[in-house]
Amino acid sequence: MSNPSSEPNNPQNAWQSQPTEGVRMSIAEVQARASAFQTKISRRNLREYAAAAIVVLFFGYRFAYTADPFIRGGMALIIAGTCYVVWQLHIRGAAREIPKEAGLSSFIDFQRQQLIRQRDMLTNLWSWYLGPLLPGMVVLMVAVGHATAGRVPHAWLLTVIYLGIVTAVFGAIDRLNKRAARRLQRQIDELDAASR
Amino acid sequence: MPDEPSPISPSPGISSPVNLSPAPIARAQAARDSRFEEALDLYGPALERLARAWEADADTRRDLLQEVHIALWRSLEAFDGRCSLRTWVYRVAHNTAASHVAREMRLKQREFIGIEDLAQVPDQGPSQTGNQDQLAILYTMIHQLKPLDRQVMLAYLEGLDAASTAEITGLSASNVATKIHRIKHLLAQRMNKAATPQTRDPRPQTPSTQNGGPQ
Numbered sequence: 001m002s003n004p005s006s007e008p009n010n011p012q013n014a015w016q017s018q019p020t021e022g023v024r025m026s027i028a029e030v031q032a033r034a035s036a037f038q039t040k041i042s043r044r045n046l047r048e049y050a051a052a053a054i055v056v057l058f059f060g061y062r063f064a065y066t067a068d069p070f071i072r073g074g075m076a077l078i079i080a081g082t083c084y085v086v087w088q089l090h091i092r093g094a095a096r097e098i099p100k101e102a103g104l105s106s107f108i109d110f111q112r113q114q115l116i117r118q119r120d121m122l123t124n125l126w127s128w129y130l131g132p133l134l135p136g137m138v139v140l141m142v143a144v145g146h147a148t149a150g151r152v153p154h155a156w157l158l159t160v161i162y163l164g165i166v167t168a169v170f171g172a173i174d175r176l177n178k179r180a181a182r183r184l185q186r187q188i189d190e191l192d193a194a195s196r
Numbered sequence: 197m198p199d200e201p202s203p204i205s206p207s208p209g210i211s212s213p214v215n216l217s218p219a220p221i222a223r224a225q226a227a228r229d230s231r232f233e234e235a236l237d238l239y240g241p242a243l244e245r246l247a248r249a250w251e252a253d254a255d256t257r258r259d260l261l262q263e264v265h266i267a268l269w270r271s272l273e274a275f276d277g278r279c280s281l282r283t284w285v286y287r288v289a290h291n292t293a294a295s296h297v298a299r300e301m302r303l304k305q306r307e308f309i310g311i312e313d314l315a316q317v318p319d320q321g322p323s324q325t326g327n328q329d330q331l332a333i334l335y336t337m338i339h340q341l342k343p344l345d346r347q348v349m350l351a352y353l354e355g356l357d358a359a360s361t362a363e364i365t366g367l368s369a370s371n372v373a374t375k376i377h378r379i380k381h382l383l384a385q386r387m388n389k390a391a392t393p394q395t396r397d398p399r400p401q402t403p404s405t406q407n408g409g410p411q
Contacts, residue, residue: 011383014330015353020244023261024236027229030269033262098267100274102291103284106366107347110291114298194344195366 045090052086055079068147074140081132088128092121108195115188122181130170137166228272231281235268239285242354243268249338249350250293251300260296267292279363286351286364294343308342311349311378315385333386348375 025033059075066072102110121128145159152158236243243264251257271288275281314337334353338346344365351361351372358376362369 011330011334011387012353012355015245015334016355018245018331020241022240023244023258024240025262025265027232027269030232030266034266034270037266098263098271098288098292098295100271102267103271103275103288104278105291106287106364107290107294107344108366110287111294111298111343114295190342191344194371195368 048089049086052082055082068143070143070146071140074136074138074143077136077139078133079136081134081136084132085129092117092128108191112188112191115184115191119181119184119188122177122184125174125177130174134166134170138163141166224273228269228275231272231275232269235272235281235285236265239282243285243289245354246289246293246350249335249346250297252335252339260293263296264289264292283360283363286356290347290350290364294347297343308346309340310342311345311375311382314340315378315382329390330387333383333390337382337386345375348372349379352376352379 056079059079063072063075063079066075105113141159141162145155148155244261247257247261247264251260268285268288271284275284279287338349341349344367347365348361348367351364356364358369358372361367361372361376365372367375
């Protein structure tokens with residue numbers, strides 16, 4: 001490591017001699033903050049689980065009091081899909097904090113791993129997020145259309161409109177995430193080019 | 197900062213995690229804590245400068261510095277002496293800070309540029325060359341740079357040689373040398389321009405053009 005030159009206009013001099021506040025965390029503070037950070041992550045996870053629990057409880061309650069097996073099948077699929085998505089969020093969310101091995105990887109390697117993980121999450125959105133939720137929603141909507149046909153005017157037309165809306169929303173989410181994945185891929189390509 | 201990092205041996209009890217009874221665990225934790233203290237003694241000011249370089253907002257910067265300290269403390273559990281403590285500290289700090297900036301980029305839709313493109317960006321630095329003004333020029337440049345180039349510039353400013361910078365960033369030493377050459381050239385241009393009175397921009401400065409340094 002070289003010492004900054006004694007030249008007055010040397011930028012290394014200016015940089016290294018700038019006053020610092022001497023911020024220093026004690027071991028106890030670090031431990032407390034690390035623990036608080038874990039609590040924060042746990043609470044965030046809990047909020048996700050709570051939202052999923054509301055969905056599961058709602059459809060679970062309706063499941064218990066609905067006789068139509070077709071509608072019950074749709075609800076069961078929604079509950080199963082929601083549980084699967086929460087499990088996936090739990091697994092994939094594990095990388096939210098900086099791993100202990102961060103000092104073993106150079107920036108390019110570390111950043112590349114992170115970007116690939118995020119890109120794969122976005123690219124495979126259908127397999128772990130949209131896909132598991134869709135069957136239950138489609139079955140439920142068709143089942144409700146079937147059950148109300150003859151009693152509600154234009155029941156099938158309404159079903160088709162609802163299905164169209166769901167398809168459009170899921171399609172838009174997929175397109176947005178694929179665009180984000182392409183942006184991440186460009187960053188990965190840049191890192192690959194830089195490391196050559 | 198010291199010129200050469202002290203030779204580091206693996207922490208006792210860390211490299212052989214099998215059958216750890218309470219006493220070796222306590223020793224390993226004590227070794228991690230003492231390594232952490234040593235890292236802050238040696239590189240604490242550099243970590244502060246690094247946080248300033250990665251984050252302009254004062255409140256967020258404080259959070260980032262804490263995040264770096266916590267990540268460093270946690271990571272030292274895995275420190276096995278395969279690289280110097282200095283390399284380890286810089287890697288953890290830069291990886292943590294870059295992840296922070298990546299989050300900010302996603303939230304604020306910010307775009308950064310490479311060293312090669314920085315020469316094309318109009319200089320918004322101050323018009324004199326006191327120490328504070330040099331710093332303002334440096335921060336203006338740093339805050340515009342992409343994470344990888346930002347690391348190279350910071351490593352240069354901290355006085356790290358090309359080989360150490362390559363070890364931290366993952367770039368080849370020759371690639372680092374090329375980037376440092378460009379940085380030096382650009383810095384000389386900006387500093388000289390600021391030092392030459394006739395090249396000053398006669399337009400009145402707006403708050404945004406005066407605000408090149410840390411917030």
